[in-house]
Amino acid sequence: MLDPIISARGVNVFYGDSQALFDIELDVLPNKVTALIGPSGCGKSTFLRSINRMNDLIPVCRFEGELTLSGQDIYDKSVDVVALRAQVGMVFQKPNPFPKSIFENVAYGLRIHKMCTAKSELQDRVEWSLKSAGLWEEVSHRLDEPGNSLSGGQQQRLCIARAIAVQPKVVLMDEPCSALDPIATAVIEDLIDSLRKDYTIIIVTHSMQQAARISQRTAFFHLGKLVEFGETKTIFTTPKDERTQNYITGRIG
Amino acid sequence: MIDFGKNAGFDLKGRHRAEARFQWMGKIAIAISLFFLAAMVFTIARDASGIIKQTQIQLQLDLTDATGIAQNNKHPSYGKAVKAALRAQFPKVKKRKDKKRLYGFASPEAGFEIARMIDESPEILGRITKVWVTASDGLDLYLRGKVDMDLPERQRRVSDAERDWIATLQEQGHLRRVFNWGFLTNGDSREPEVAGILSALVGTAYSLAVCFAFAFPVGIGAAIYLEEFAPKSRLSDLIEVNINNLAAVPSIVFGLLGLSMFLGVFGMPRSSPLVGGLVLALMTLPTMIIAARAALRSVPPSFKEGALALGASPVQAVFHHVFPVAMPGMLTGSIVGMAQALGETAPLLMIGMVAFIVDIPTSILEPATALPVQIFLWADSPERAFTEKTAAAIIVLLVFLVSMNLIAILLRRKLETRF
Known part of the structure; x- marks a missing residue:
């Protein structure tokens, strides 16, 4: 058994007076794809956003419990969210390339973290990122064009390239395919599978087929509670909890 | 067979009538405003000819x-x-x-x-x-x-x-x-035949330059801080309400403020475009802040989120991604505010820019007057020939205004990022 890269212990998250997550205990293993599934409003996105502390942006949001990344408590006072987010990349539901060129989109993280000193190094890293995201062939001849001139699926791959350019340990994906057609989705799914060898991926998805196809481990959330967590195969074939059973067979959700 | 025609019921006739009525009312409203606009342009042009x-x-x-x-x-x-x-x-x-x-x-x-x-x-x-x-x-x-x-x-x-x-x-x-040519190259004069607009034009240009140089950075800075960084609290609510109220304060009040503060306390030169510009800046600041905040708010939050998720600091996220996208809108808002300042007379009267200025001012510290004040002065003159000068000065003012708006449009076209 591998050591977990992320582990949550007794995580409670509140939005003002209402509690969104209840006592979450969850270990994410490195270099695996972990899928978070569950009906809308079950808290899976809240949990995902707790990992890179994007919830900090919501003034009424409050976090309790312990969440560690590589053994370090990420909610410790000494943690700078900028450093944390450099290690935990994120891909959003709706592709959100910056209104800049394709090149600048990928180079942005490298620039702000001052990761490349020489211009050639920067170009190499951008090329490498786009290749890793499977986008290089399609855009290599038009890196100066705006990022939003690409199709939806290409934009989402650009966002993935942007996230992995700074070589984070973990990549969080919040329903990355929900705005895409099935063909673009298939491309992204293949990409996620190939990224697994270098990164730990946590993906929130509404599609159970997608979770079954791409993840090794699946967590089922329901009403803010982690109902069941384990090997994807086990969850989808022999779920222990009745609620999981009902959800994956389509009776609730 | 189902009737899909006009007589099908569903109160179709009544609805069509209401539609036609409304369209007619709209057309009449536009015709009335166009008529008055044309009448204004015609009378001014006739007088100025x-x-x-x-x-x-x-x-x-x-x-x-x-x-x-x-x-x-x-x-x-x-x-x-x-x-x-x-x-x-x-x-x-x-x-x-x-x-x-x-x-x-x-x-x-x-x-x-x-x-x-x-x-x-x-x-x-x-x-x-x-x-x-x-x-x-x-x-x-x-x-x-x-x-x-x-x-x-x-x-x-x-x-x-x-x-x-x-x-x-x-x-x-x-x-x-x-x-x-004298009308465009001379300063003001007691004699209508040689009175020109240049001293007022230069005074206005200086005042607006001072106004922009002061109000734009301050207004944009305040807007960015309030919109993107300020913690939401009772104090920030209070500030917001006050900014909105300030935008509605009559301009002569700002003139009084300028008189007591810039002239009285700081001892700046009376009648100078420096003081005029600062007073106009105070007057346009609330408008600018409101416009700039609206521009910032219209930037999709996904840009900022994307940048923050990459590890950008809040200042980087705002200045690299929100600010450039909001810039055209902020510029347009500022120029609209400046256009308002351009036509303002009352605050300038308070700080002495109503003086009779013959010489063309060569710096922002010299006494000057402004276009609307010049119009006011000429309109007040008894000589018959000044009526025509007044109309011509109004045309110069309008041309100034239109060119400012044109610059705003061109700048926006140039800076606008598509997303």
């Missing part, structure tokens, strides 16, 4: 003994030479009263015009030369048929004798009408 050309009178100037003619050395005037030339043209005029009327053909500024001519080409000194000088506003008005000659002679501005002299001058070709 008189100053497009200006009457000049040709004099046979005797400068053979010039040293004695110049009245004082600092600002030499050749008024005596002008009078002598007019006398020479009509040797039969002997009475003192008639001579005075004759002198009235040339503008009182003609002597200074000759002084400037001599500066440019000193060789005319000591010779007899023919020169064109500006005619008086009375002569100009007469030539354009603006003097009612049907009135009895005593009530007229042009007597029968004057009429005959003018006829003679015309016959001899001593009168001409030329394009009125």
Whole structure:
């Protein structure tokens, strides 16, 4: 058994007076794809956003419990969210390339973290990122064009390239395919599978087929509670909890 | 068979009627506003058309003994030479009263015009030369048929004798009408025929430059802080309410503030574009802040989120991604605020920019006036010819306004990022 890269212990998250997550205990293993599934409003996105502390942006949001990344408590006072987010990349539901060129989109993280000193190094890293995201062939001849001139699926791959350019340990994906057609989705799914060898991926998805196809481990959330967590195969074939059973067979959700 | 036609019920007729009624009302509203706009443009253009050309009178100037003619050395005037030339043209005029009327053909500024001519080409000194000088506003008005000659002679501005002299001058070709460059290149004057708009135009340009230089950075800074960084609290709510209220404060109040603060406390030079610009800046700040905040709010939050998720600091996220996208909107808002400031008179009266300024200001510290104040001053002048100057000055103001808006549109086109 591998050591977990992320582990949550007794995580409670509140939005003002209402509690969104209840006592979450969850270990994410490195270099695996972990899928978070569950009906809308079950808290899976809240949990995902707790990992890179994007919830900090919501003034009424409050976090309790312990969440560690590589053994370090990420909610410790000494943690700078900028450093944390450099290690935990994120891909959003709706592709959100910056209104800049394709090149600048990928180079942005490298620039702000001052990761490349020489211009050639920067170009190499951008090329490498786009290749890793499977986008290089399609855009290599038009890196100066705006990022939003690409199709939806290409934009989402650009966002993935942007996230992995700074070589984070973990990549969080919040329903990355929900705005895409099935063909673009298939491309992204293949990409996620190939990224697994270098990164730990946590993906929130509404599609159970997608979770079954791409993840090794699946967590089922329901009403803010982690109902069941384990090997994807086990969850989808022999779920222990009745609620999981009902959800994956389509009776609730 | 189902009826899908007009008689199908569903109150179709009533709905169509209501639709037609509303469209007609809209068209009438537009027609009314267009009518008033056209009427305004027409009356202004009609009044201003008189100053497009200006009457000049040709004099046979005797400068053979010039040293004695110049009245004082600092600002030499050749008024005596002008009078002598007019006398020479009509040797039969002997009475003192008639001579005075004759002198009235040339503008009182003609002597200074000759002084400037001599500066440019000193060789005319000591010779007899023919020169064109500006005619008086009375002569100009007469030539354009603006003097009612049907009135009895005593009530007229042009007597029968004057009429005959003018006829003679015309016959001899001593009168001409030329394009009125003076209106655009002169400063203000007591004499309408030489009064120009340039000093007010320069004063306005300086004031607006000061206004922009002060209000834009301050306004944008305040907007960015309030919108992107300030913690939401009772204090920030209070500030927001107050900014909105300030936008509605009558402009003369800002003039009073400028008077007591910039002139009273800081001792800045009175009547200067510096103070005028600062007062206008105070006045436009709330408008600018509100416009800039609206521009910032219209930026999709996903840009900021994306940047933050990459590990950008909040300042980086805002300045790299939100600010550039909001920039065109903020600029447009600022220019709209500046356009408002451009037409503002009341606060400028309070800080003394209502002065009679002849010289073109060369810095923001010199006394100056502004276009709307100039319009106000001219509209207040009793001379008939100033009515036309007023209309022409309004046109200059409107052209200034339109060009500012044009710049705003061009800037927005250039800076706009598509997303």
